[in-house]
Amino acid sequence: xxKGFSTREENYSKWYNDIVQKAGLAENSAVRGxxxxxxxxxxxxEKMQAGLDKMFKDTGHSNAYFPIFIPKSFFxxxxxxxxxxxxxxxxxxxxxLKNDPDGSGIIVDPDAKLEEELIIRPTSxxxxxxxxxxxxxxxxxxxxxxxxxxxxxxxEMRTRMFLRTAEFLWQEGHTAHATRxxxxxxxxxxxDVYADFAENHMAIPVLKGVKSENERFAGAEETFCIEALMQxxxxxxxxxxxxxxxxxxxxxxxxxxxREGRLEYxxxxxxxxxxxxxxALIMAHSDDRGLVLPPRLAPIQVVIVPIYKNGEExxxxxxxxxxxRDALQRMGVLVKLDDRDTYKPGWKFNEYEFKGVPIRVAIxxxxxxxxxxxxxxxxxxxxxxxxAGQLGQVVEAWLASIQETLYKRALSFxxxxxxxxxxxxxxxxxxxxxxxxxxxxWDGTAETEQKIKExxxxxxxxxxxxxxxxxxxxxxxxxxxxxxxxFARAY
Amino acid sequence: xxKGFSTREENYSKWYNDIVQKAGLAENSAVRGxxxxxxxxxxxxEKMQAGLDKMFKDTGHSNAYFPIFIPKSFFxxxxxxxxxxxxxxxxxxxxxLKNDPDGSGIIVDPDAKLEEELIIRPTSxxxxxxxxxxxxxxxxxxxxxxxxxxxxxxxEMRTRMFLRTAEFLWQEGHTAHATRxxxxxxxxxxxDVYADFAENHMAIPVLKGVKSENERFAGAEETFCIEALMQxxxxxxxxxxxxxxxxxxxxxxxxxxxREGRLEYxxxxxxxxxxxxxxALIMAHSDDRGLVLPPRLAPIQVVIVPIYKNGEExxxxxxxxxxxRDALQRMGVLVKLDDRDTYKPGWKFNEYEFKGVPIRVAIxxxxxxxxxxxxxxxxxxxxxxxxAGQLGQVVEAWLASIQETLYKRALSFxxxxxxxxxxxxxxxxxxxxxxxxxxxxWDGTAETEQKIKExxxxxxxxxxxxxxxxxxxxxxxxxxxxxxxxFARAY
Numbered sequence: 009x010x011k012g013f014s015t016r017e018e019n020y021s022k023w024y025n026d027i028v029q030k031a032g033l034a035e036n037s038a039v040r041g042x043x044x045x046x047x048x049x050x051x052x053x054e055k056m057q058a059g060l061d062k063m064f065k066d067t068g069h070s071n072a073y074f075p076i077f078i079p080k081s082f083f084x085x086x087x088x089x090x091x092x093x094x095x096x097x098x099x100x101x102x103x104x105l106k107n108d109p110d111g112s113g114i115i116v117d118p119d120a121k122l123e124e125e126l127i128i129r130p131t132s133x134x135x136x137x138x139x140x141x142x143x144x145x146x147x148x149x150x151x152x153x154x155x156x157x158x159x160x161x162x163x164e165m166r167t168r169m170f171l172r173t174a175e176f177l178w179q180e181g182h183t184a185h186a187t188r189x190x191x192x193x194x195x196x197x198x199x200d201v202y203a204d205f206a207e208n209h210m211a212i213p214v215l216k217g218v219k220s221e222n223e224r225f226a227g228a229e230e231t232f233c234i235e236a237l238m239q240x241x242x243x244x245x246x247x248x249x250x251x252x253x254x255x256x257x258x259x260x261x262x263x264x265x266x267r268e269g270r271l272e273y274x275x276x277x278x279x280x281x282x283x284x285x286x287x288a289l290i291m292a293h294s295d296d297r298g299l300v301l302p303p304r305l306a307p308i309q310v311v312i313v314p315i316y317k318n319g320e321e322x323x324x325x326x327x328x329x330x331x332x333r334d335a336l337q338r339m340g341v342l343v344k345l346d347d348r349d350t351y352k353p354g355w356k357f358n359e360y361e362f363k364g365v366p367i368r369v370a371i372x373x374x375x376x377x378x379x380x381x382x383x384x385x386x387x388x389x390x391x392x393x394x395x396a397g398q399l400g401q402v403v404e405a406w407l408a409s410i411q412e413t414l415y416k417r418a419l420s421f422x423x424x425x426x427x428x429x430x431x432x433x434x435x436x437x438x439x440x441x442x443x444x445x446x447x448x449x450w451d452g453t454a455e456t457e458q459k460i461k462e463x464x465x466x467x468x469x470x471x472x473x474x475x476x477x478x479x480x481x482x483x484x485x486x487x488x489x490x491x492x493x494x495f496a497r498a499y
Numbered sequence: 500x501x502k503g504f505s506t507r508e509e510n511y512s513k514w515y516n517d518i519v520q521k522a523g524l525a526e527n528s529a530v531r532g533x534x535x536x537x538x539x540x541x542x543x544x545e546k547m548q549a550g551l552d553k554m555f556k557d558t559g560h561s562n563a564y565f566p567i568f569i570p571k572s573f574f575x576x577x578x579x580x581x582x583x584x585x586x587x588x589x590x591x592x593x594x595x596l597k598n599d600p601d602g603s604g605i606i607v608d609p610d611a612k613l614e615e616e617l618i619i620r621p622t623s624x625x626x627x628x629x630x631x632x633x634x635x636x637x638x639x640x641x642x643x644x645x646x647x648x649x650x651x652x653x654x655e656m657r658t659r660m661f662l663r664t665a666e667f668l669w670q671e672g673h674t675a676h677a678t679r680x681x682x683x684x685x686x687x688x689x690x691d692v693y694a695d696f697a698e699n700h701m702a703i704p705v706l707k708g709v710k711s712e713n714e715r716f717a718g719a720e721e722t723f724c725i726e727a728l729m730q731x732x733x734x735x736x737x738x739x740x741x742x743x744x745x746x747x748x749x750x751x752x753x754x755x756x757x758r759e760g761r762l763e764y765x766x767x768x769x770x771x772x773x774x775x776x777x778x779a780l781i782m783a784h785s786d787d788r789g790l791v792l793p794p795r796l797a798p799i800q801v802v803i804v805p806i807y808k809n810g811e812e813x814x815x816x817x818x819x820x821x822x823x824r825d826a827l828q829r830m831g832v833l834v835k836l837d838d839r840d841t842y843k844p845g846w847k848f849n850e851y852e853f854k855g856v857p858i859r860v861a862i863x864x865x866x867x868x869x870x871x872x873x874x875x876x877x878x879x880x881x882x883x884x885x886x887a888g889q890l891g892q893v894v895e896a897w898l899a900s901i902q903e904t905l906y907k908r909a910l911s912f913x914x915x916x917x918x919x920x921x922x923x924x925x926x927x928x929x930x931x932x933x934x935x936x937x938x939x940x941w942d943g944t945a946e947t948e949q950k951i952k953e954x955x956x957x958x959x960x961x962x963x964x965x966x967x968x969x970x971x972x973x974x975x976x977x978x979x980x981x982x983x984x985x986f987a988r989a990y
Contacts, residue, residue: 039568044565076666095595101590113575116592125607128619159650
């Protein structure tokens, strides 16, 4: 275990930060609220990008790129959007620096003031719909199925690496459709893509549903989301898909001639996930020995550590280790042989355990003589000595098994921490004693939602898509309710 | 040919802009100097990224991500860097907007002024070396071989899509080394990677060499570059690799303990290419019928166009077309079947010709009966009717042949437009009569370089790495010179 590393029990928040920093995932930068994503952390994000990008393309989407700057006036166009987004933003006011006349450095040139300030995109609906106006004339130009991988900036006051940073990386899909039905279908489709990715790549079970009006994206008619449960009992929104209706088409005057020759406003969706998924991945699976990664997103799936006492043994062991590495590589396994002689095997064991590498292969002189290998898996910490000839099939089986074990473990954690609650005192007690998802009746009013939030910091995470018909009474107000919604404290 | 489309002869600059816009590559945005990269243009950039990223990883590099914001004071740290970069920059001064008290929209909140202004990165040496200080203690932490894919902003006064835009996309490699030799080796290695990419992926021959002091990157000890020749006789710098010496290590106090126990400054390189490569690709190969793409970077390598007169023929032809598409897909060919019945075959022929798709396959009812296909290649416009069973092998052969033809054509253009010139009048005449690369003697002084630039707008593109020993007299000043350098007007 890394020195000075906290356990979840001791200090969950410090445990998380320790993993982020000591596993080499990210660190705070010299710029307030912005992080540096280090190579190991970025490699996880790259694997997420590759997985998602393929899913986007398989569902017919193409990538494009729109400017990082948005003219200030664009934000005022859509009434709800301005309230939600035009606040905590980075504002560019000048375009030149010059030497300070007093010789002490450089200053902003007061003569280089922009006529209209530019906002660094917190999300791109406005600039994109301003562009779509010229792309769309007829139904033949629809649908437009575009995605953008980009950085965005929201000037958050309290930041945490990956979970909430001033600048973050994300993808934002922006689609345009001829009908409400088609746009709604797209909104559901992309939520399904996110849920599929969360469950099958990240090994994190998610709930799917719709946001209450309070929690809706500014400018959307409906916001769908996936919600995951972290090990401290807090929820994390892992992806959103918005049905924007004709709001942005009206705001930016985007009309098309339908097949029947009528001039109509275009229907829109937008959907996104961000580097916050890396935070979710860390918190969902890691343990008190450090990071735990599901094989499908691990930058290194198998690490090989040679064990030796002297130069002769080193040569002998490394020759065999290279053979093994090459064989695994040919199978498409992401394998690393750490044959550095500047670090000891024990140090390497700790290092790769802390970095969450799914499988470790140790090989010493005795193993070479006996044609064996010692394997250890990160999820259960189980070790096994196997005949070297079986390595390929064992690695394949273990990678699949680790992926499954992590998912099942997370699912069972969620099941054990999802409770139907009908009593307000119990509601508060549960939140203070470990949290989790609380399925409770709600009277459907924003007032009650707000009061619950003020008293407990819990919010409605979602209203499940297909909830059972179950009339009841609001856990807070006692007023009638048509079914349960999901409450939790959240990241 | 697209309506209103210019030829190179008529107006080269309009020809370029027409291709960019009418082939759906990019367009100007609502923000001055920033472009929207449209799906087809972005798909080319994605293929460039994929090719380069693999080459970077094969040479041991990892990706990471650093903040887009750089504190203003960082620019003053490296003396040469501040002169070169801290000028035409986008400056963030505020972090909040608010509703205008007069109710007319939103305004910048004067209370939300940053203590220190933030500059949007024009390049990331400063923020990265500020970060490396904490990553490097000992020789065991070296080398650091990191690359970043990112957007950067340089507030250019005159912009042209892809070639020079205020915001652009690029990659910037930033490496740290224990010795001068190792850093210099890396600088050469990455220039070779760029040259390899330009020649073998982009089908563009390039010259390799070193920049004169005037043209050197601000903060570098040496700048190496690759230079390509465009069809209007102007040069385009297609990639640079900088040996930074210990300049940034000194500026940001980055030292390491060497194997011998001495505390030393770290050696650095940086290297980059940008979306300007898309501009180079367009200008190098395209003709008066539109875009021409080398197969290795074409988002669509083969397009299939069904020919039919009625619904019955449409069914028959499309069934066969789908078979062909699936077969090509299985071979790994990027193929598109355009079976839309909202556009006529003739329109589609023009469309894909204009978009530079390397091979077009046309299939009509007679072809289905005779088991034939009509193929056309974009580079030579040659057509051929082939037995359907040979499609796979013909496509494979043509893709290779088109890639080669484009390279050879560009190489022969460059050879025909590279001239040794020893006379100042001839130097000026050639520049005005078509340009090209001029190999001329230069006395080695910045003054002469500057005067030549003022009189002709030609600059020294590079000093070739291994130029022949050939004493001569400077084409401008008549003073002694040790060898020829390459002059051209440039983008």
